Amino acid sequence: MAMPANDLLEHLWLPYTQMKTARQPLKAVSTQGALIRIADGHELIDGIASWWTACHGYNHPHILAALREQLERMPHVMFGGLVHEPALKLAARLAEKTPGDLNHVFFVDSGSVAVEVAMKMAVQYWLNQGRSRPRMVSFRYGYHGDTMACMSVCDPDESMHSLFKDYLPKQILAELPVDEASEQAFDDLLAREKEKIAAVLIEPLVQGAGGMKFHAPETLRRVADACARQGVLLIADEIFVGFGRTGTLFACEQAGVTPDILCLGKGLTGGALSLAATLARPHVYEAFLSDDPARALMHGPTFMANPLACAAANASLDLFEIEPRLEQVARIESLLREGLAPCAKIPGVLDVRVKGAIGAVQCATLGDAASLRATFAEQGLWIRPFGDIVYLTPAFTIAEVQLAALTSGICSTLPGWLSRS
Ligand SMILES: *Cc1c(COP(=O)(O)O)cnc(C)c1O
Numbered sequence: 001m002a003m004p005a006n007d008l009l010e011h012l013w014l015p016y017t018q019m020k021t022a023r024q025p026l027k028a029v030s031t032q033g034a035l036i037r038i039a040d041g042h043e044l045i046d047g048i049a050s051w052w053t054a055c056h057g058y059n060h061p062h063i064l065a066a067l068r069e070q071l072e073r074m075p076h077v078m079f080g081g082l083v084h085e086p087a088l089k090l091a092a093r094l095a096e097k098t099p100g101d102l103n104h105v106f107f108v109d110s111g112s113v114a115v116e117v118a119m120k121m122a123v124q125y126w127l128n129q130g131r132s133r134p135r136m137v138s139f140r141y142g143y144h145g146d147t148m149a150c151m152s153v154c155d156p157d158e159s160m161h162s163l164f165k166d167y168l169p170k171q172i173l174a175e176l177p178v179d180e181a182s183e184q185a186f187d188d189l190l191a192r193e194k195e196k197i198a199a200v201l202i203e204p205l206v207q208g209a210g211g212m213k214f215h216a217p218e219t220l221r222r223v224a225d226a227c228a229r230q231g232v233l234l235i236a237d238e239i240f241v242g243f244g245r246t247g248t249l250f251a252c253e254q255a256g257v258t259p260d261i262l263c264l265g266k267g268l269t270g271g272a273l274s275l276a277a278t279l280a281r282p283h284v285y286e287a288f289l290s291d292d293p294a295r296a297l298m299h300g301p302t303f304m305a306n307p308l309a310c311a312a313a314n315a316s317l318d319l320f321e322i323e324p325r326l327e328q329v330a331r332i333e334s335l336l337r338e339g340l341a342p343c344a345k346i347p348g349v350l351d352v353r354v355k356g357a358i359g360a361v362q363c364a365t366l367g368d369a370a371s372l373r374a375t376f377a378e379q380g381l382w383i384r385p386f387g388d389i390v391y392l393t394p395a396f397t398i399a400e401v402q403l404a405a406l407t408s409g410i411c412s413t414l415p416g417w418l419s420r421s
Contacts (some may be wrong), residue, residue, distance in 0.1 A: 003004055006137075007024070007049070008024055008025055008027060009022060009024065009025070016160065016252075017370075022368060022370075023371075023374065024201070026038050026039075026044075026377060027039040031046075031054075031058030031059055031097075032057075032058055032059050033057040033058060033059070033395070033397065033399075034046050034049075034057055034058075034394060034395050034397070034398040034399065034402050035058070035126070036382055042380065043380065044354075044377060044380055044381060044382040045380060045381055045382065045398075045402045045405055045406055046058075046382045046394065046395070047223065047381060047382055047383040047392045047393070047394055047406045048382065048383065048384055048391070048392065048393050048394070049271065049393055049394055050271055051266065051397045052208075052240060052245060052267065052333065052393040053266045053267055053269075053270075054270065054271030054395050055244060055245070055267045055270055055271065055316070055325070055395060055396050056271075056319050056323075056325075056395065056396065056397055057380040057395040057396075057397040058271070058290075058395075060270060060315075060319065060397075062315050062318060062319055063269075063270050063272050063312050063316060063319070065314040065315070066311045066312060066314065066315035067272065067308060067311060067312055067315075069274075069311070070086060070307055070308050070311035071308060073307075074307050075236070075305070075307065075308050076303065076306055076307060076308065078302075079107070079300065079304045079305045080300055083305075084305075084307050084310075086161060086305075086307045086310035086311045086313075086314060087107060087305040087307070087310045088220040089310075089314055090105075090107075090310045090313050090314050090317075091107075091313065093317050094264070094277060094279060095279070097249060097250075097251050097317070098250060098262055098264075098279055099250055099257065099258045099259075099418065100258025100281065101258070102259075102262050102280065102281055102283060103279075103280075103281040103282060103285075104279065104280045104281075104282070104284070104285040105277050105278075105279050106121075106277065106278045106279070106280070106297070106299070107275065107276075107277050107304045107305035107310070108275075108276045108277065108278065108301050108304055109274055109275065109276065109301045109304060109306070109309075110145075110265065110274055110276050110382055111145055111239040111263065111265030111266060111276045112144075112145030112146055112147040112150045113147070113238070113276060113301060114238060114239065114263040114264065114265050114277060114278045115144045115145050115147075115150050115153070115201075115235075115263050115368035116145075116149050116150060117148055117278040117297075117299055118199075118201075118235045118237075118261045118263050118278045119136060119149055119153070119198070119199070119201075119235070120297070120299060121261055121278065121280060121284060121297065122136075122198040122199035122260075122261060122284075123198045123235045124287075124288070124295075124297065125198070125233060125284055125287045125288075126198055128288060128290065128295045128307070129285045129287060133194075133195065133196055133197055133198045134169075134198060135170070135171055135172055135193070135196045135197050135198060136152070136153050136171045136172070136197070136198060136199055136200070136201055136373060137171070137172045137173075137174050137189070137190070137193075137197055137199070137200040137201070137232075138153035138154070138155075138171060138172075138173065138174070138200070138201045138202075139155075139173070139174055139175070139176050139201075139202060139203075139207070140155050140158070140173060140174070140175055140176070140272055141155050141158055141207045141210035141213050142154055142155055142201070142203060142207055142210055142267045143155070143203070143207065143208060143209035143210040144201060144237050145239075145349055146161070146202075147236070148164075148167075149167065149169065151164055151168055152168035152169045152170075152171050153171055153201050154175060154210070155173070155210055156168075158210060158211070164278070166258070168253045172189070172193060172196075172197065174186055174189055174200075175408070176219050176223070177219055177222040177223060177226070178215060178216070178219050180255075183222045183226070186222070186223070186226055187229065188219055188228070189227045190226050190229075190230040190232055191230055193232045194231065194232055197232050198232075198233060199232060199233035199234065199235045199260070199261070199408055200223060200226075200227050200232055200233070200234050200235065201235045201237060202207050202220065202223055202234070202235070202236060202237065203236075203237050203240060203241065203248050203254070203356065204220050204237075204238060204250075204252050204257070205237075205251040205254060205255075206240065206241050206245075206246060206251070206355060206358060207243055208240035208241070209386075211387055211388070211389055212358060212360035212362075212389050212391050214353055214355050217254040217255035218253040218255070220252070220254075220257055221255045221256070221257060222253075224255070224257040224259070227260075233260040233261065233268060233284070234257075234259045234260050234261070235259060235260065235261045235262075235263065236251075236252050236259035236261070236262050236263070237263045238251055238252065238256070238262060238264055238415045239263055239264060239265040239266050239276065239362035240266060242264050242265075242266070242267060242268070243264075243266075243267035243268065243316075243320070244267070244320065244325050244326055244329050244356070244357070244396060245267065245329070245356050245357055245358060245359075246355055246356040246358070247326065247329050247330060247355070247356035248326070249270035249320065249326070249331065250262075252420065254339065255296070258281065258379075260280070260281050260283070260284050261278060261279065261280050261281075261284060262279040262280075263276070263277075263278055263279075264276060264277045264278075264279070267316070268313050268316065269309050269312035269316055270312060270313075270315065270316030270319065272312040272316075273306070273307075273308060273309040273312050274309065275306065275309035275310065275312070275313055276306075277341060279418050285355075291312060311353050322323075323397075325396050328396040328397065329356050329357045332357040332394065332396065332398070332403065333354055333356055333357065334402065335357070335403050335404070335407070336354045336357070336358075336359035336392060336403070336407065337354045337355065337359075339359075339403065339404060339407025339408065339411070340354065340359050340361060340392075340407050340411070341404075342411045343361045343410060343411050343414060346411075346414050346415050346418060347415075347418065347419070348363050348364050348365075348414075348418035348419070349361055349362070349363055349364075349414065349418070350362045350363060350364055350388075351363055357393060357394060357396055358391065358392070358393050359392040359393075359404060359407070360389050360390070360391040360392075361389070361390045361410060361414065362388055362389055362419075363388050363390070363414070364388065365388060366385055366387070366388050366389075366417075366418075367417075367420075368386050369384075369386055369387075370391070372385050372413075372417060373385060374415065375413060375417065376409060376410075379413070380405070381405065381406055381409045381411050382408065383406065383409070390410055390414065392406055392407070392410075394406065
């Protein structure tokens, strides 16, 4: 097949993309603040902060300085039998900042692996006590990553993983307990199945990649209470919502919930490098302490606790301490509310919702998301719609005029787009 002379896709296989019909991607050459510069010289205002990782904006000088310093000293060293200051410091700070007594930190290299480790911990927690409880309970519209075990806890019907239904381990799909009736149903489910259930997995307050669906802190509270009542572990996947995205440093804080196991990723390094972590409370950790070596957690990604990534994460935590991030999130929340409100009147828009620095416009149907993305890019906006959702998850440091350009771009583009499709 004839390829254009300058085919960027000759050797690359892109994520979530039908390569047969893929349009040529934009080539990014540099980033700064909330801007991405493209090879042709254009700049895009980034509305999604690189899959909501770059919470301080790109190239924050404090993170770059920490990276440079660590780069000279030791970019990487294995974690098997060796530890280092950036990881020691980061583990202590995460233990301190996360809710309750999540004191034991296992570092990994990506969010999906953090969820894999959380599930492995939960299953082995029971095995180490002589009990086989192999199933997970997860929720409709949930998303927990793309690896095999993670796919099994994503919504089996709604997610992009439905093709693998017959291949994946069978888990238990539940509805979120949003009211008293569904709370009873959820409690009954746990009571009935608990001898099989290792843990319940939830994205606290916002289900991200499953469609930017929000639930109230009371719902999270009900899930946590039911888990405690029925003696089932609770895993909170804060990979999307952690580090300020919903208005508090961690979403669980808004419900006063301390999960047994917590997964962090995405914003952990301020978007600079890949790093994730699985944190456990003492009762989980202690179930692995034994004279029997086989009861240890047999896991160890080659690049776990990469020193450069840990240095970036420490610098990112500094920024949450020295710059007014949560105030900025509150300001973004009100600007998103104001800026996206006009979308509610557009025919074909079903819902407009905002929580913290997350704004979502849900449509009856969006049609070809990739060409809508291109339409936004032509206006200098980097917005990546998926499913029936157009959403914004900007850097917390985004300038007011940049955010206004994003919201008004959505409000002015959607009427024409939705009337055509
Ligand atoms: C992105 C995401 C993951 C997967 O993280 P990766 O780093 O892409 O593997 C898991 N859970 C949630 C809630 C996420 O948003």
